[in-house]
Amino acid sequence: MNDAAAAPNTSQDSRLRERAARVIPGGMWGHQRASAVPAGYPQFFAGGDGATVRDVDGRDYIDFMCSWGPIILGHRHPEVDAVVRAQMEAGDCLNGPTEHAVRLAETLVRMIPHADWALMQKNGSDAMTTCVTLARAGTGRRKILVASGAYHGAVPWSSPSLLGVTAEDRAHLLHYTYNDAESLAAAAEAAGGDLAGIIVSAFRHDVGTPQEMPTAAFATTARALCDAAGAALIVDDVRAGFRLNLGGSWEEVGVRPDLAGYSKAIANGQPLAAVTGNDRFRPAAADAFFTGSFWYSGAPMAAAVKVLDILERENAPARLQAAGARFAEGFVAAGARHGLEVSLSGPPAMPEMHFADDRDHALAETFCLEALRRGVYLHHRHNMFLSLAHSDAVVDRAVDAMDDAFAALARSRPTST
Amino acid sequence: MNDAAAAPNTSQDSRLRERAARVIPGGMWGHQRASAVPAGYPQFFAGGDGATVRDVDGRDYIDFMCSWGPIILGHRHPEVDAVVRAQMEAGDCLNGPTEHAVRLAETLVRMIPHADWALMQKNGSDAMTTCVTLARAGTGRRKILVASGAYHGAVPWSSPSLLGVTAEDRAHLLHYTYNDAESLAAAAEAAGGDLAGIIVSAFRHDVGTPQEMPTAAFATTARALCDAAGAALIVDDVRAGFRLNLGGSWEEVGVRPDLAGYSKAIANGQPLAAVTGNDRFRPAAADAFFTGSFWYSGAPMAAAVKVLDILERENAPARLQAAGARFAEGFVAAGARHGLEVSLSGPPAMPEMHFADDRDHALAETFCLEALRRGVYLHHRHNMFLSLAHSDAVVDRAVDAMDDAFAALARSRPTST
Structure with a gap:
């Protein structure tokens, strides 16, 4: 209850x-x-505007979840909404694709260095399942390496829940530890001649554990193992895509995948996912069958073309990093002012909060509830998201409210001397 | 090429x-x-209006594909588009669901007799994969019976292509022949104590073969086998849902499933899928994990509530059946006038065309191309779809053009006496 x-x-x-x-x-x-909504949080929402989200009781919050990732320009971005409206006024879901499908594929191929082609879908799960299928189709092999604890979609082969899942759904998965090159090499060896691909998250962002950026040693090992085996290196960029690097998140570590999956931020909240790949996997992508009733609709693809254009124009990754750095500095300093040691893990644009000695995230949860009461929507154990609507003024206003939340938390704690 | x-x-x-x-x-x-677009057909579309779809070169067609099913009220229905616009103007993809999620679940539970609950997704593949997972979660068993040749989604367990699919993806599927009660009983017996569920399409609508409505014997056998085994009867209503019966397509044959999947027409082109179930599978549905980044967005659910309201108000299944009957009568008569024996299989609202002695559908394909040149968009081997925008006047105009297309086809055929 x-x-x-x-x-x-x-x-x-x-x-x-x-x-x-x-x-x-x-x-x-x-x-x-x-049961997953933290106590005291609203469950239902009415709308949003820029960096603000509004619940059904009319309360406004400075939003650091950004709809769990999709909102990268701010809620209801006027330029994006205008192209969506324009396509809706012509017709959105038609008998075939619109020109936006081509424009979007061209944009992704231009922006993403590893990409020779792209195809579009709806869910992040669609994109990652497609990457697995393409790795198998392109290599004629079966084994896929995944990091223990990583999330790649709510489908039987990858769901965090085993309820209703059979052993066969995961028969050809082998596990490694993220950022542990040795464990990756051991898993590749176990796969032997049947290695189809290695899936790596853009960075380690398993819920409830500190986030880790990929190390150079891990990334280059993943690439080398795939090259040696003729397997596909697959980056799951569903959650991080377009926030860290517009060329794909692993451009940051200098390693290019064969296949990558994107979704969330690609169209600022319009439902869309994408897979990009290199020419090695083009024949497989042409022959395999991926489809859906709404996968050719024009409005989400028109939105994505506009979103990617704005992200380039605004130099979005640098701006998001700066906004995240300002948020982090304010958050840590505010905590310290009230005697609370706090930190953020992961990239500044997608930070996850941690309180020292905070078993079960209980302290973080209480803090987030205090912040919520002061108009700031945070998450106590999942990474948060910044958007281009998180201006210095917005971040500073949130930090002021968080300072007050830290004060309330400090007052409510039993003194421990 | x-x-x-x-x-x-x-x-x-x-x-x-x-x-x-x-x-x-x-x-x-x-x-x-x-490669799947018939020769001479446009591949790219610009818009639609009512029963008309427009390609990127500005050519208008009377549309009998309805975006392959989603369009049930006609393209750009003003009442539906108004609620979508209203939710977009407030904010569509937010930190959690909107009130429309509750309103839509209430509407589905009220309209669909077997439904005690509902949950929403994006793709028809999502809905059918969820039904399989719930059948397994709710029974603790693994075997799923599917009809040979039936399509339940473009995902590894069900894709019509085996490229990139492993044997394990389908390890627990057993096959039967649609409308063959004996083959169904034999498959159930083969599953033995491990029978989790039986999937039945609303009717047999495998591409390229004549459509068949479910027989009473088949439907009651499916229900009885599930009852005897404690397994889930699952209706795949993704393609047919809301066109034949607003209570679910198997209300027509008087048999109620435990679980059912819907998508396509539920929101007149807005991206949405739904699963309904009875209370027996409520605990499984509460515990299993199904999610997606855009699965809580308000606009598609607001659209669905409005669509279902209009379908009830307009007595849609009866109107679609009448429009389909008028189409069928005109089509068959026009063919006969030009010495061509043609027929339609399946429900009148979702007819599939057949030409006598038409190996590989070559004659049907040529006819469809002649019709396309005369402004009528048909399909030669997939079922077509009617919408409420297909008024008598629209259907009659299409039949006139088809009469002309039959004439052209008759002229071009080598005389065979």
């Missing part, structure tokens, strides 16, 4: 929770399921 | 094909891949 159920049931959020509990298993599905 | 490549390369469609060939494997992915 979620503590928030104790909130006054006169709120719109409470009323919606009650109705949802009757017609939606567990009150909501997936990562938004009612 | 597609014959259409021989079309004057001054057309916008040809120019887009050339550009696509460079940056998209095979020129396009999935069921829209360039």
Whole structure:
């Protein structure tokens, strides 16, 4: 039972929770399921604007989740919404693709050095499943190496839940430890002549553990193992894509994959995923079958072309890094002012918070609830996301509210001398 | 090589094909891949309006594909587009679901007799994979019965292509023949105590073969086998859902499933899929993990609530059946006037065309191309779709053009006496 159920049931959020509990298993599905929403957080939202998100009871928050990644320019970006509206006014889901499919593929091929081609889908899970299928189709082999604890989609071969999953769904997966080149080499050796591909996340962003950027040794080993075996190096850039480097996140570490999957931020919230690949995997991508009823719709692809154009124009990765650095500096200093040792892991544009000696993230959770009450929407154990709408003024306003939240947290803690 | 490549390369469609060939494997992915577009057909579209679709060269067609199913009210339905616009103007993809998620689940539970709950996704493949996972999660068993040749999604366990698919992806599938109760019973017996579920398409709509409605004997056998084994009866209503019966397509044959998957027409082209289930599978649906970055977006769910409201208000299945019957009568009569024996299989709202003695659908393909030249967009070997925008006047106009197409076909045929 979620503590928030104790909130006054006169709120719109409470009323919606009650109705949802009757017609939606567990009150909501997936990562938004009612039991996963931290106590005191709203479950239902009404809208957003720039760096602000609004819940169904009309409360505004400075938003550091950005819809769990999709929002990279800010909610309701006028230029993006204009191209979406224009395509909707012509017709969105038609008997075949629009010109935007071609324009988007051309844009991805131009921006992403490893990409000779692109194809589009809906979910990040679609993109990563397609990468696995292409690695197998292109090599004629079966084994796929994945990092223990990494998330590559909510589908049987990769879901964090084993409920309803059979052993065969994962029969050809072998595991390694992220950033551990030796464990990667050992897994490749175990795969032997049946190695089809190695999947690496853009960086280690497993929920609830400190984030780690890929080391050069790990990245070059992954590339070398794939080269030696003729296997596909696959970067899962679904979560990080376009926030760290517009050429793909592993440009940061100087290693290029054969295949990569993108989704989330690619169209600022419009539903879209993409796979890019090099010419080695072009025949496989031409022959294998990937499709969906809405995979040719024009509006999301028009949005993506516009988003990528704005990200280039605005030098987005550098701006997001600067905004994240400002957020980090303010966050750590505010904590220190109130005697709380805090840190952020991972890239500044996608930080995850940590409190010293914080078993089960309990202190972080309490802090986030205090921040929420002061109009700042954070997450206590999942990486957060910044957008181009997170201006210095917005970040500073959030840091002020967080300072106040740290003060409340410090007051509420038993003194430990 | 597609014959259409021989079309004057001054057309916008040809120019887009050339550009696509460079940056998209095979020129396009999935069921829209360039090699699958019949010769002479446009590959790229610009818009649509009601029962009309427009290609990138500005040619309008009376549309009997309805975007391969999603369009059920007609392209750019003003009431639906208004609620989509309204949610977009507030914010579409937010930090959690909107109230529309609850309203849509309530609507589905009210309309669909077997449904005690609903959850929402993006692709038809998402919905059917979820049904399989829930059948396994809810029963603790593994075997799933599927009809030979049936399509349930472009994912490894079900894709029509085996490229990049491993044997393990399909390890727990057993096959039966649609409408063959004996083969179904034999497959269930082969599954023995490990039977998790039986998937049945709403009706048999395998591409390139005559469509068949489910027989009462087949449907009641499927239900009885599931009841006897404690397995889940799963209706794949992705393609047919909401066109035949607003309570689910198997209401027509008087048999209720435990789980069902929907997509295509549910939101008139907005990207959405849904799974409905009964209370027996509610605990599994609450515990298993199904999620996606855009699965909580408000606009597609707002659209679906409006679409379902309009379908009820307009008594859509009866109207679609009447429009389909008028189309069928006109089509068959026009063929006969020109000495061509033609028929339609499947439900009138989703007809598939057949020419007598038409090996490889060659005659149907030529006829469709003649119709296309006269402004009617048909398909020669896939079921077509009608919408509420297919008024008597629209259907009659299409039949007139088809009469002319039959005449051209009759003229071009070698006389066979």
